[in-house]
Amino acid sequence: MQLKPILLSIFILLLSTIKGYGQDNFNIKGQILSEAGDPVELVNIIVAGRSLGTTSDENGEFQILVTPPFPVLLQFSHIEYIPNETSVTPSELQESTLKVTLKARVREVKEVEVKVDAGDDQTVQKITPDLSTKLPSPAGYAIEGLVRSQMGVSSNNELSTQYRVRGGNFDENLVYLNGFEVHRPQLVRSGQQEGLSIVNPDLVKSVYFSSGGFGVSYGDKMSSVLDVNYKTPDSTAASANINLLGMSAHAEGTLKKGKVTWLTGIRHKTNRYLLGSLDTKGDYNPSFIDAQAFVTYHINSKFSIEGLGYYALNHYQFKPSDRETDFGTMSDVKRLKIYFAGQENDRFKTGMGAVKLNLTPSKDHKYKLQASHYRALEEEAFDIAGAYWLQEIAGLNGEESATNIGVGEYLQHARNDLLATVTSISLKGDHVFSKNNALNWGVDLKSENFKDRINEWELIDSAGYSIPRNPELELSYSRNAEIEMQTQHIKAYAAHQTTFSPEWGKIRLNYGSRFIYSDREEKLHITPRFQVTLLPFATPNTRFRLSGGWYYQPPFYKEYRPPKSGEVNTLTAQKSRQILGGLDHYFSIFDRPFKFSTEIYYKHMFDLTPYKVDNVRIQYTGKNEAKGYAAGIDFKLHGEFVPGTESWATLSLLKTEEDLESDTWEKPGEPGYIPRPSDQRVNFSLFFQDYFPNNPTFKVHLSLFYGSGLPFGPPRSPRYLATYRMSPYRRVDIGFSKDLMPWLRRNTQQKIIKDFWVGLEIFNLFDISNTISYYWVSDVEDRQYAVPNYLTGRRINLSLNMAF
Numbered sequence: 001m002q003l004k005p006i007l008l009s010i011f012i013l014l015l016s017t018i019k020g021y022g023q024d025n026f027n028i029k030g031q032i033l034s035e036a037g038d039p040v041e042l043v044n045i046i047v048a049g050r051s052l053g054t055t056s057d058e059n060g061e062f063q064i065l066v067t068p069p070f071p072v073l074l075q076f077s078h079i080e081y082i083p084n085e086t087s088v089t090p091s092e093l094q095e096s097t098l099k100v101t102l103k104a105r106v107r108e109v110k111e112v113e114v115k116v117d118a119g120d121d122q123t124v125q126k127i128t129p130d131l132s133t134k135l136p137s138p139a140g141y142a143i144e145g146l147v148r149s150q151m152g153v154s155s156n157n158e159l160s161t162q163y164r165v166r167g168g169n170f171d172e173n174l175v176y177l178n179g180f181e182v183h184r185p186q187l188v189r190s191g192q193q194e195g196l197s198i199v200n201p202d203l204v205k206s207v208y209f210s211s212g213g214f215g216v217s218y219g220d221k222m223s224s225v226l227d228v229n230y231k232t233p234d235s236t237a238a239s240a241n242i243n244l245l246g247m248s249a250h251a252e253g254t255l256k257k258g259k260v261t262w263l264t265g266i267r268h269k270t271n272r273y274l275l276g277s278l279d280t281k282g283d284y285n286p287s288f289i290d291a292q293a294f295v296t297y298h299i300n301s302k303f304s305i306e307g308l309g310y311y312a313l314n315h316y317q318f319k320p321s322d323r324e325t326d327f328g329t330m331s332d333v334k335r336l337k338i339y340f341a342g343q344e345n346d347r348f349k350t351g352m353g354a355v356k357l358n359l360t361p362s363k364d365h366k367y368k369l370q371a372s373h374y375r376a377l378e379e380e381a382f383d384i385a386g387a388y389w390l391q392e393i394a395g396l397n398g399e400e401s402a403t404n405i406g407v408g409e410y411l412q413h414a415r416n417d418l419l420a421t422v423t424s425i426s427l428k429g430d431h432v433f434s435k436n437n438a439l440n441w442g443v444d445l446k447s448e449n450f451k452d453r454i455n456e457w458e459l460i461d462s463a464g465y466s467i468p469r470n471p472e473l474e475l476s477y478s479r480n481a482e483i484e485m486q487t488q489h490i491k492a493y494a495a496h497q498t499t500f501s502p503e504w505g506k507i508r509l510n511y512g513s514r515f516i517y518s519d520r521e522e523k524l525h526i527t528p529r530f531q532v533t534l535l536p537f538a539t540p541n542t543r544f545r546l547s548g549g550w551y552y553q554p555p556f557y558k559e560y561r562p563p564k565s566g567e568v569n570t571l572t573a574q575k576s577r578q579i580l581g582g583l584d585h586y587f588s589i590f591d592r593p594f595k596f597s598t599e600i601y602y603k604h605m606f607d608l609t610p611y612k613v614d615n616v617r618i619q620y621t622g623k624n625e626a627k628g629y630a631a632g633i634d635f636k637l638h639g640e641f642v643p644g645t646e647s648w649a650t651l652s653l654l655k656t657e658e659d660l661e662s663d664t665w666e667k668p669g670e671p672g673y674i675p676r677p678s679d680q681r682v683n684f685s686l687f688f689q690d691y692f693p694n695n696p697t698f699k700v701h702l703s704l705f706y707g708s709g710l711p712f713g714p715p716r717s718p719r720y721l722a723t724y725r726m727s728p729y730r731r732v733d734i735g736f737s738k739d740l741m742p743w744l745r746r747n748t749q750q751k752i753i754k755d756f757w758v759g760l761e762i763f764n765l766f767d768i769s770n771t772i773s774y775y776w777v778s779d780v781e782d783r784q785y786a787v788p789n790y791l792t793g794r795r796i797n798l799s800l801n802m803a804f
Contacts (some may be wrong), residue, residue: 001104023055025067025672026090030098032060032076040078040102044694048073048085048746052590055694076100077696101505122510122531123547124227125150125214125597128646129204133241133801134701135687136735137762138792140245142197143207147226148759149703150686151599151634151650152211156680156707156729156762157269157772159191160616164678166601167630167656169225169611169618171558175199176227178294178308179356180372180424181219185314185348186558187378187418190615191772192271193346195288195314201267202239202250203294205231212601212632213580216493216512217440217530222576222605228295230308233261236311237633237754243799244273246288263294274592274763277793282300282320282340289313308372312370314348320384325439325775326393333393335402336777336787349596351375364432371425380416385409390777390785406777414456420557421449436499446489448559454481477716479564486520489554491702508533518554521572525552541586545599548579559609561621576605594639603630603656610660610719613677613710614791621662628658628676644696652683671720675711682708685804697739700769705731714784715776726771728789735761755803762797767794 032040039060046053056062066072071089081102088098111706115149127146137145137158143160147153155163162170162184175182175198182198208227210218216227233252240249246269254261268289275284290312298304320340328334354372359369390406426444433439457478489653495512510531517524529549536542552573560568582599608626612619632654657673684706707729713722740756774786 017300019482025065026070026100027063027065028072028074028088029063030061032056032062032100032102032498034081035101035103041789042078042694043102044077044696046075046077048075058262063387066069076102076405078102106602121210121215121217121225122213122508122545123210124208124225125210127207127209129201129207129617130528131422131646131687132204133200134689134735135748136701136703136733136763136797138245138733138763138795138797139191140196140269140617141201141241141248143199143201143204143226143228144197146207146687147209148705149648149650149687149739150209150211151597151636152601152652152654153224153685154678154680154683155656155705156654156710156726156770157191157616158731158733159274160189160194161197162194162616164680165224167508167603167633167653167654167676167678169613169616169678170616172221172223172553174219174221174225176218176225178228178230178306178354179368179370180308180352180354182352183374183376183420183422185350185376185378185418185419186561187346188348188382189617191349192275192284192286193314193316194271194616195286195316196267196290196312196349197684198310198312198352199201199228200248200250200267200290200292202241202248202265203230203252203263203292205229211599212578212603213549214529215510215531215532215547216246216495216514216527217442220491220514220516220527220551220553220573222553222574222603226321231263232296233263234258234578237756237804239801239803241799241801243759243798259298261296264292266291274792274795277795279325280320280340281339282318282322282325283550285317287315289303291500300449301624302360304358307356308352308354308356310353312349314346314350314592316346316348317344319343320386325787325790330587332404334390334785335393336388336775336785337391338386338388340384340386342382342384344384346381347377347379349377358716366430368428369426374420374422376418376420378416378418378789380414382412382414386409388777401724408462408777411459412456413458416456417453418557423447428709439495440497441494442492444489444491446491448485448489448557449486450483450485451482452481452557452561454479454483454486454561478565479562481562481567483561483568484555485560485568490517491515497796504538505534505536508535516552516554516573518573520570521554521771523572525549525554525573527552539681543584545584546580549577551576551578555609558618560622561620562622563619571609571622572607572624572626574605576603578603589639590643592640592643594637597636597638598634600633601631605629605658608658610658612713612719612722614715623662625661626658628656628673630654630656630676632656641688642690645691645699647686647688648682653681654681654683662718663718674720674723677711677722680707680710682706697742699737699739701735703733703735705729712774712786714782714786724786729770730766730768731770732768733761734765735759735764752804753802755801757801759799759801761799763797764793769793 032043034040041056041058043056045062054062054064070486071087073087075085077083077691081104132141132143132146135145139161141264142161146782148155148163153163188194206229210225214225236253238251248267250265252263271283279344293308293309323338325336335337352374356370359367387409389404391402392405394401424446428442430440460476497510500507509707513528514517526551528706531547534544552575554569554573580601585596587594605625608628609624610621634652635648638648656679659673659678686704688702690700709725709728711722712724712726737759744756770791772790772791773789775789776784
C-alpha cells in the first residue's frame with residue numbers, strides 16, 4: 001500500500017521535468033576573470049531587453065536561468081572594469097562554462113612633471129568643467145559652483161555665484177574668459193537678483209583657478225583668478241537641458257573644412273520656485289536670460305582670428321505681501337510680522353564684444369592682439385512700505401501667547417541707474433628660447449566710463465514717532481548724487497620662466513613685475529611677483545611651492561561710489577604683500593590616484609578701503625583709511641574615493657582683521673584691529689560621487705558646506721561695532737543621476753543622441769535655516785533688533801539632459 005504514493009510522486013516529478021524541458025529553459029553558468037586571470041566578484045550581469053540579472057560571487061562565478069528566444073545578449077559591468085557584452089546560445093554552452101574577461105580601466109597615478117611654457121602659472125589648479133552639471137546647486141549649473149569648494153574659497157549664499165577667497169571680498173577676484181577680463185553688475189543687492197554667471201558651462205573646454213600667489217600675467221586684484229577657456233569644436237554637436245529652474249541649449253560645429261569653428265549657447269533661468277521657500281511671501285517674478293557666441297577663423301597655420309559675443313538681460317520683479325519670522329533662543333522667542341505694499345522692479349542689461357588676433361610665426365613665438373568692449377545698463381527702482389509687529393512669544397504645551405514689544409512702519413524708495421562702459425586693447429607675446437628658458441610680456445590700455453544717478457532714502461516710523469526722533473520729520477537714511485567719471489589705465493607686465501637642474505632635483509622659477517598707471521591717481525605702481533617650485537629626486541611625487549609678491553588693486557567704480565550724498569573721494573590702489581608656501585603630494589590607495597595639497601599664507605594689506613556687506617551688496621567708505629592682514633592654512637584631498645569617480649574635500653582656517661584710522665575710542669589705540677567682514681574662521685567643503693551597488697549607471701552626487709559665522713553689526717553704524725557673529729552656514733545638497741543611454745541603445749537603433757540622462761536634486765537636504773543678513777527693526781526708544789533674513793529651504797529639482 002505504501003508503494004503507490006512513492007510511484008505517484010515519481011510520476012509527478014517526471015511530468016514537471018518534461019514540462020520544463022518543453023519550454024527550453026537554459027541555465028547559463030559562467031566565470032568572470034580579469035586580464036591577469038583573477039576572478040572578479042560583484043560584476044553586474046544583465047540580460048539585455050529583459051528584467052533578468054545577477055552578480056558574480058567571490059570566485060567570479062555566476063549562473064542565470066533564461067528562456068527563449070535565443071540567442072540572448074549578456075551585458076557585464078563593473079565600476080573598475082570596462083563594460084563588456086557577449087551573445088549566448090544553448091548549443092555553444094552544452095559542454096563548457098562561459099568564460100568572460102574584463103579589461104581594467106586605466107588609472108595611473110599622475111607623475112609630477114616640470115616644464116617651461118610661456119605664461120604658465122604654477123599656482124593654478126585645474127578644475128574638471130564637466131562636473132558642473134553633476135554638482136547639485138540652487139544657483140544652477142555654474143563653474144563657480146565648483147570654485148566654491150576649492151582651497152581658501154568660501155561662500156554662504158546658495159543663490160549667488162560670488163565667492164570670497166582668503167579674506168577678500170567679491171570684488172577682489174579676477175575672472176577671465178578666453179583671455180578677456182569680465183565684469184559683474186555693480187548695483188546687485190541680493191543673490192536672488194543676480195541671475196546667470198557670464199561663464200556658460202556648456203561651452204567650456206578648460207578651467208583653471210588660483211587662490212593667491214598668481215603670476216604677473218594675470219591682472220591687478222588681491223585675491224584670486226578664475227581662468228576659463230571655451231572650446232574649439234572639431235565636429236558638429238549640440239546639447240539641451242531643462243529643469244525646474246530653467247533651461248539651456250548649445251550648438252557647435254565647423255565650416256570650410258575646419259577653418260571656421262563656431263560655438264553658441266542660450267540659457268534661461270528663474271528663481272521663482274526657490275524663492276517661494278523664503279520667509280517673505282509675495283509675487284516673485286525673476287527672469288534671467290543670456291546668449292553667447294564664440295567663433296574662430298584659422299586663416300592659415302600662423303594666423304587666426306577669434307570673436308566672442310555676450311548679452312544678458314536680468315529682470316527682477318517682486319511684489320511682497322507679508323513676512324513672518326521667528327528668531328531668538330528657546331527661552332526668549334521673538335516673532336516679526338510684516339505686511340507690505342509696493343513693489344521692486346530691477347533691470348540689469350550687460351553685454352560684451354571681443355576680438356583677438358593670434359599670430360604664431362613659429363612654435364616658439366606667439367603674439368596676441370585683443371580688444372574688448374563691455375557695457376552695462378543697470379536700473380534699480382523700488383517703493384516698498386511695511387507695517388511691522390515685533391512680538392515676544394510665550395507658550396507651553398502648544399498653547400502660545402504673543403505680546404507686542406514693537407510696532408512701526410517704514411518706507412523704502414530708490415531710483416538708481418548706472419551706465420558703465422569698459423574698453424580695453426592689449427598686446428601680448430610669448431617666447432620660448434630653449435627648453436628651460438621662456439619669456440612672456442603684455443601691454444594693456446583700458447578706459448572706464450561711468451554715469452551714475454543715485455536717489456534712495458528710507459523713512460522709519462515707530463509707534464507714531466519718526467526715527468531719529470526730532471520735532472520735524474527726518475529721514476533715517478538718504479543718498480542723492482549724480483556722478484560722471486572717467487578713468488584711463490596703462491598696464492604692462494614682463495615675466496621670465498626658467499628651470500634649474502641641480503644634483504638633488506629640479507627648480508622651476510617664474511618671476512616678473514607689473515606696471516600700473518592711472519590718470520586719476522597719477523602715480524606709477526610697480527608690483528613684482530615670484531613663483532618657485534621644487535622637485536627633489538628623493539620625493540618624485542611631491543612638489544614644493546613658494547610664491548608671493550605685491551598685489552595692488554586700483555579702485556573700480558564701486559569703491560568710488562559715495563556711501564552718503566556728496567562728491568567722490570580721491571582714492572589710491574588697495575595694496576597687499578603676500579607670501580605663500582605649499583606642497584602637492586601624489587599617491588595611490590588601492591591602485592586609485594589621490595592628491596593631497598596644503599598651502600599656508602600671510603597677507604599684509606594697507607591703503608585699504610573699508611566696506612560693509614549686506615547680502616551680496618558691498619558698500620565702501622570711499623577712503624583709504626585702514627590697514628590689515630590675513631593669515632591661514634588650507635588643506636585639500638582630491639582623488640577617486642570611489643573607483644572611476646572624482647571627489648574632493650577641503651578644510652580652510654583663516655583669520656583676517658583690519659585697523660581703521662577713523663575708529664577711535666577714549667583711549668588712544670582703541671579699538672585697534674577688528675574682524676574684517678570676510679573673517680570666516682573655519683570652512684569645510686566636500687564634493688563626493690558614488691555609484692549605486694550593482695548599477696553603475698545610477699550615480700549619487702553630494703555637496704556639503706560648513707562655514708563659521710561672519711561678522712555683522714547695526715546698519716549705518718561705526719565700523720568697529722560690526723563684531724557680532726552670524727550663525728554658521730551649514731548646507732547639504734544631494735543629487736541622483738541615471739544614465740539612460742544603455743536603455744536607449746537596447747530599445748532603439750538611433751545614433752543621433754550621444755548622451756541622455758535624468759537627474760533628481762534635493763536642495764538643502766536637512767532644511768537648515770541659514771542666515772544671509774539681518775533686517776533691523778526699532779522701537780520708540782530707538783532700540784534695535786536684528787531679525788535674521790533666512791536663505792532658501794528644502795526644494796526638489798528635476799532635470800533632463802541630452803547631447804547630440
